[in-house]
Amino acid sequence: MFLLLLIMILFIITGCGTTTQKQTTANVQAKSDKIRVTDMAGRKVKVPLKINKLIALGCTLREVEYLDSCDKVVGIEYRENAKQREGVFPCGKDLPYLIAHPELGNLPVVSAGNSINYEEIVKLKPDVIFTPVIPTYQAEFLQIKVGIPVVMVYADPIGTTEQDKQYYDSLNLMGKILGKEKRADEIIKIITDYQNDLKSRTKSIPDNKKLKVYIAGRAFCGSQGITGTDPHWPPFEWINAKNVASLLSNKGKSINVDKEKLIDWNPDVIFISEASLSTVINDLKDPAYKNINAVKNKKIYGVLPYCWYAYNKETAIADAYYIGKILYPEKFTDIDPEKKADEIYQNFVGKPVYKELKEQFGGFKEIKVGQ
Incomplete structure (x- = not known):
């Protein structure tokens, strides 16, 4: 009788241990499906570990293209649409990244100026949305409205040391999110190599x-x-x-x-x-x-x-x-x-x-x- 009781206790303990192990493994797996990043406005944002689809608002599509991630783009801005015309320049024919990748111009339009088509974004189901640095409440509103992580990146001028650093930090952030860290490093090196060559040619004047x-x-x-x-x-x-x-x-x-x-x-x-x-x-x-x-x-x-x-x-x-x-x-x-x-x-x-x-x-x- 004592031996039978001992076996039952051991079975229960072992069974509980197996369940706990399975739960722990599941929790680790769930946590590993997302990473937490700090965007260029200082916001903490959880994004999927693997990005399959994205939308880049506010002219940030250029950087997505630099990072060889055009295949992940599912929506574009009105200004980038192949059928749209603005001023005297046919859209897509005046921007290097759209000349190189004209297929982007045929994707669904999700925004025009300050007007965002929330329903279209929800329908396209991107894993992440990139925007330039905008007022925090606007980014938070967009994120809540569509239920998709919004990451603000640096899309302003370069030229000074401070501006260059912000841009490089932003490229590294996007590279981390997109799994393109190596390409981000490559782009930064390309820029700095050209800068160094230009400066070295003229520094003695x-x-x-x-x-x-x-x-x-x-x-x-x-x-x-x-x-x-x-x-x-x-x-x-x-x-x-x-x-x-x-x-x-x-x-x-x-x-x-x-x-x-x-x-x-x-x-x-x-x-x-x-x-x-x-x-x-x-x-x-x-x-x-x-x-x-x-x-x-x-x-x-x-x-x-x-x-x-x-x-x-x-x-x-x-x-x-x-x-x-x-x-x-x-x-x-x-x-x-x-x-x-x-x-x-x-x-x-x-x-x-x-x-x-x-x-x-x-x-x-x-x-x-x-x-």
């Missing part, structure tokens, strides 16, 4: 040998006129150029300056973002600008839009090589700007797309302005 330069028509929420500029425009930063607007801010951003200030700065060379080309050319016909050195000496050049539907980082690098060739030809003798641009686009978006961008905007060229 003394200030008194540098021409004063100005970027005109730096787009922001659409094209701008001649007074739209950037005090820390990345292509100028990377080649140590003397940006006449640099004292107006300690970071790269869109600003508008007084006409009189631009005339007083008297830049030696003006570069025009070709998203704003016609507007700036029309502005330059104003006789008030005729005595600016760049206008008098016909030193005006067009560059591809770095800031155009957010910030095309690869285009900024391509512009920098062209500008370096114009300002310091002896330092860039080995560079064919158009071929270099295609090398850069290949590294970022997987295809050489300079030809298509040139057809849309004009490409690297001297701009003739009639007074």
Whole structure:
């Protein structure tokens, strides 16, 4: 009798132990299905360990493409839709990542400006939604409304050390979420290698040998006129150029300056973002600008839009090589700007797309302005 009782007790204990082990294993498995990340706004967000489907709002699709994750995208913004037309530029033909991946333009549209189609997002069932850094309550509202994790990432300008760091941190965050850590490291290395090459070519040029330069028509929420500029425009930063607007801010951003200030700065060379080309050319016909050195000496050049539907980082690098060739030809003798641009686009978006961008905007060229 005692022996039978002992066997029953052991059976019960063993049985309970097995159940507990199974429950523990199940709990560990459940926990491992998600990871907790801190987004670029400092929010703690739980996201699936494996991302199969995603939506990238607020121009963050560009970074998803850089990270070789286009196959996971299930919805796009109205501006990225292949059938939509905005201004004079056919959508998809003016953005490097959409030229390289036109199939993205045929996906369902989930947002247009500040209007989000919540029902469409729920129907598409993405595992995660990326957005730029927006007010926290907006991200939380979106997350609750659709029941999908919302991760805010850095989609602002680069150019200064602080801005670059935020961008690299954001790429690493997205790489972790998408299982693309290696590609994130690769993109960061590509950017820094180009930056280092550009800076090393121009670092020995003394200030008194540098021409004063100005970027005109730096787009922001659409094209701008001649007074739209950037005090820390990345292509100028990377080649140590003397940006006449640099004292107006300690970071790269869109600003508008007084006409009189631009005339007083008297830049030696003006570069025009070709998203704003016609507007700036029309502005330059104003006789008030005729005595600016760049206008008098016909030193005006067009560059591809770095800031155009957010910030095309690869285009900024391509512009920098062209500008370096114009300002310091002896330092860039080995560079064919158009071929270099295609090398850069290949590294970022997987295809050489300079030809298509040139057809849309004009490409690297001297701009003739009639007074």
